[in-house]
Amino acid sequence: METTLNNYIDGFYQGDTLKLKAALKPRLYKFGYWKNKDTGEYEFYEQLTYENALKMAQNIKEKGRITTETKMRSVKVLEISNHIASAKVTGFWGLDYILLSKDEGKWMIEQVIWEGPFEEKFKEEQKSTTYYLIRHAEKDQSDKTNKDPHLTEEGKQRAENWTTTFGDVKFDMVYSTKYNRTKETAEPTAKANNIGITFYDPRNLKLEDFIKETKGKTVLVVGHSNTTPMLTNALLSEKKYNQIDESNNANLYIVTITDNARTSTLLKIE
Structure with missing residues (x-):
């Protein structure tokens, strides 16, 4: 499972579409909230589809926006059941809560809800x-x-x-x-x-x-x-x-x- 979660992060850090494909289910449902620095209010960001995630990663690679940052990066498996699991991930963009399920014996990401931008408290909360x-x-x-x-x-x-x-x-x-x-x-x-x-x-x-x-x-x-x-x-x-x-x-x-x-x-x- 940690391999899947790290592939997910690498996909956006490195613009690696192959790693994203190895981590995401095509029916991915991802949405989140971004804090407006002027108002301090969180604004809803519409769903990011599987196809859009791959396009985003490709765009990151094409424009040379590859990230090597590690201090904000962390992966934490929260709970594992027989066929489903949950995890918490932090990256340069913020905090993700992730739901996974097994596909032919491999853990894959089904849903993601996120919050950004990154805050130091996200890392502190990882100390479980x-x-x-x-x-x-x-x-x-x-x-x-x-x-x-x-x-x-x-x-x-x-x-x-x-x-x-x-x-x-x-x-x-x-x-x-x-x-x-x-x-x-x-x-x-x-x-x-x-x-x-x-x-x-x-x-x-x-x-x-x-x-x-x-x-x-x-x-x-x-x-x-x-x-x-x-x-x-x-x-x-x-x-x-x-x-x-x-x-x-x-x-x-x-x-x-x-x-x-x-x-x-x-x-x-x-």
Whole structure:
């Protein structure tokens, strides 16, 4: 997904129509508001169609208006569902909120609403923290006396499947408890992101320190049927989710924290 979003920015920064075609759906619907510097009022700008977007990029290239600026440029994936997703992008023109959908397995941009010109606060708002919280995959329950079982073959497959689910997410940190079942669930995703696993004890986790250590990052946390919703609730500062049923290894909790809000989404990924 980040590739699609960066292709979108490059299309306008570099006048690259090929990158725009790789990012935009032909039924693109884009419109926005531009702040009049004289009146301070925001004025509506009519829809930019797919064809007009390509013409704009071509015009940028022909007139040599290619932009190399990077300080105003940023990409942030907000939420991902099975077939749709949302993102926030900043560029030299301002701020875009973007809706995407999958087309033959590839994320493509469907709709954009934007605001300009660029303001420094847009960048500051990008400093959000996103947590993906899951329970460990299916564990071996053949030996009831074993307090630290490994994953079953089904569980190992689910652990691998999480890497596909998270294919468009770039994790900065992966947390796991020290049990075999959680470590083995976390390992494929940690490996896919070329990072190690940070171990934590949910019983002794100091929430304020945890939030401070992970601020501005994208984090995967692997826990248990009781600790995963418990930590999700703690991050939200409200009791929103109940303990996970023992037969359910598919819940994915996504929590986003900004300076102004804490939001969450619960998905079930079979």
